[in-house]
Amino acid sequence: MKKNYTYPFTAIVGQEEMKLALILNIINPAISGVLIRGEKGTAKSTAVRALADILPEIEVIAGIPFNLAPDEDDETIRECFTVTGHAMPDPDNLEVTMHKVQVVELPVGATEDRVVGTLDLEHALKTGEKRIEPGLLAAAHRGILYVDEVNLLDDHVVDVLLDSAAMGVNTIEREGVSFSHPARFTLVGTMNPEEGELRPQLLDRFGLCVHVGGIADPQDRVTVMERRFAFEQDQERFCSEWQGESSKLAERIVAARELYPSVTISREHLLGIAKSCLKVGVDGHRGDIIIMKTAKTIAAWEGRHCVGSDDIDRAVALALPHRIRRQPLQDMVMDVGSLLGSKCTTN
Structure with a gap:
């Protein structure tokens, strides 16, 4: 078969x-x-x-x-x-x-x-x-x-x-x-x-x-067509050609999982997360906790031991859109970095 x-x-x-x-x-x-x-x-x-x-x-x-x-x-x-x-x-x-x-x-x-x-x-x-x-x-x-x-x-x-x-x-x-x-x-x-x-x-x-949404760049859309055609023509060969990239990604994921328990986040950054959730009227505390976990995970993915302001900004954009009750998303994202200033350097 x-x-x-x-x-x-x-x-x-x-x-x-x-x-x-x-x-x-x-x-x-x-x-x-x-x-x-x-x-x-x-x-x-x-x-x-x-x-x-x-x-x-x-x-x-x-x-x-x-x-x-x-x-x-x-x-x-x-x-x-x-x-x-x-x-x-x-x-x-x-x-x-x-x-x-x-x-x-x-x-x-x-x-x-x-x-x-x-x-x-x-x-x-x-x-x-x-x-x-x-x-x-x-x-x-x-x-x-x-x-x-x-x-x-x-x-x-x-x-x-x-x-x-x-x-x-x-x-x-x-x-x-x-x-x-x-x-x-x-x-x-x-x-x-x-x-x-x-x-x-x-x-x-x-x-x-x-x-x-759909990709807007014409060159990228051509790449989508080319890769899909190559995959349908010879699935085994196409997957073999991408095996190296897949293995690198898997290894990076394993490394991030091992690093995550040692990632730290400052109390000032936690305060910034709380203010972000309060500003947009998020119900309960689930949003705060998810942002904290996501920010720490992003730091681990990037190979860092400490959460920075950019990590929190990215986490807010991922964790709050579906929790907004009072205002639209474009008015929601707080620039946590401008409020706090990063306290973490890349290792």
Whole structure:
């Protein structure tokens, strides 16, 4: 069977803000995902699906489809084995494998059972035993849950995503069986605003939001056509030609993940973030926290140990557009650098 290749992330022309937002979420999943808004044909879905090739590897307990880490609670591991009909091995001798972080795609028409999980009816009818069939949220644990046309999801599926995103846990309740498993995932959604807007409750769950449009430069548009034609002519060769760039990007992401815990941010810069959010009337404190995490992640991506004013400005532009309530975006962005002055030098 002929292998299907994914268009390389590094071969995407332009759309730098979208690519940066996705990369920042790979480096630091605590940013809580990204919503990509824009017209059709602007590489939104291509970029998200291309993430699979540059995502880092993680340790996963083998034998169960929950992507559990070896350091998960023993009781959680035992329950996950039991409800799927597997015998629990010795906790001290669990088989662990290395898997790439997964990009799990949630179809617009997915049912609640497909998302949450359900009772394995075929097994129940054959054996009389109740066994759980895990859903997409189990597969998305410690990974990325991608929802194309997220604004067209049914309300009850949206509610499930909201609950799981908030709690980091998914609960399956079917036919007298109640079972919970970890479901900590990065939510990535794409949408065309012309087809309808998102519910505010879901909108706020996305850490970052970017708007993408068609490329205006004629030369860049020609490059888009040339690369797409080359990919369709010979996918294997095209991907091989971009493998070097993809490997460099993956290595830089790993380096940024290792640097992130040591990145510092001054109290003065935190005060600037708070003032930015207050000025535009952001509800709650989620926006402040996301800006702080994003600014630190940008600094790590740039290879620096300390957050500067430019990092905060870029974080504000990514984290506040979808949280504005009182005024339009063009009046929103505060020049934090002019208020504070940078206190961080490049190492």
